[in-house]
Amino acid sequence: MQDRRQTILEAALATLREEGYSGFTQPRVAKRAGVRQSHLTYYFPTRLALIEAVARTAVDAQLGALDAFAGEASPKITAASIANVAMRHENTRVLMALAQAADEEPSIRHLFREFADAIATRITRMLEAMGLAVSKEHVAMVHALVVGFAVVELAVGHSDGKRRASAAIEGLFSMLPPNDGSAH
Numbered sequence: 347m348q349d350r351r352q353t354i355l356e357a358a359l360a361t362l363r364e365e366g367y368s369g370f371t372q373p374r375v376a377k378r379a380g381v382r383q384s385h386l387t388y389y390f391p392t393r394l395a396l397i398e399a400v401a402r403t404a405v406d407a408q409l410g411a412l413d414a415f416a417g418e419a420s421p422k423i424t425a426a427s428i429a430n431v432a433m434r435h436e437n438t439r440v441l442m443a444l445a446q447a448a449d450e451e452p453s454i455r456h457l458f459r460e461f462a463d464a465i466a467t468r469i470t471r472m473l474e475a476m477g478l479a480v481s482k483e484h485v486a487m488v489h490a491l492v493v494g495f496a497v498v499e500l501a502v503g504h505s506d507g508k509r510r511a512s513a514a515i516e517g518l519f520s521m522l523p524p525n526d527g528s529a530h
Contacts, residue, residue, distance in 0.1 A: 351389045354379045358400045363436050367443040372396065397447050401454055404440045405461045412468045417475050424472055425516035426508075432496040433508045439500065465489055479523045491518055 357379035362370050372393055376386040390396035408431070415427040431437070448454040469488050473480045491514060499507035 350379075350381065350385060354381065354386055354389055354396075355399060355403050358396055359403065359440060362397075362400060362443045363439050366439070367397075367446040370397065370443065370447075394451060394453065397444075397451070398453055398457070400440075401444050401447070401457050404437070404444065405457060405464075408437060408441075408461070409464055409468070412465070416468050416471045418472070419475050419477070421476050421478075421516055421519040424476060425519060426512045428472075428492055428515055429495075429508045429511035432492045433499055433511055435500050438496045442497070442500075462489075473519075473522065474525065476519065477525050478519065479525045484522055488515070488518060491515060 354375065358370070358375045361375050361378055365374065370393070372386055372390075373383055375396065376383040379386065386396070390399060411431045412428075415424065418424045418427065444454060445458065448458045466485050466489065469485045470480050473484060473488070478484070492511070495507075495511040495514060499511065504510060
């Protein structure tokens with residue numbers, strides 16, 4: 347049997363995905379998890395404690411998905427892999443809800459900074475694995491393109507969003523200079 351804390355976290359993620367931050371309440375999460383609210387508050391005494399745990403879970407999942415292909419040398423495969431992760435609308439919804447939460451809660455903002463730094467580290471590794479020059483600007487361009495595509499594709503719902511994102515990311519990779527040993 348799955349542990350109750352994990353059941354609550356999964357219900358909380360689903361609630362955040364479907365209801366957004368404004369609809370993210372302890373009673374809704376408890377109902378979805380099939381537990382009494384007193385059980386929920388035993389594990390997560392406040393809404394903030396619950397959203398922090400959900401944020402950590404979501405961030406860890408996103409980073410794990412990126413780690414699965416971080417050493418890939420092919421720009422085409424890397425671009426497709428990034429697009430596959432970034433175009434998961436359910437993840438984008440959660441991250442957008444957490445961005446809204448970060449606007450109100452400093453502890454969530456801190457986690458977002460940690461997440462952004464971890465993403466930058468992984469993008470750096472990806473660019474290095476592909477033999478491309480790495481600078482803070484290159485990393486920021488890749489990150490901005492991916493986040494922008496994720497948000498726009500969620501809003502417009504193109505049926506070929508993954509293909510479009512993959513092509514754009516691969517196109518950006520082709521514009522970056524090869525690593526000649528002098529960049530950084």
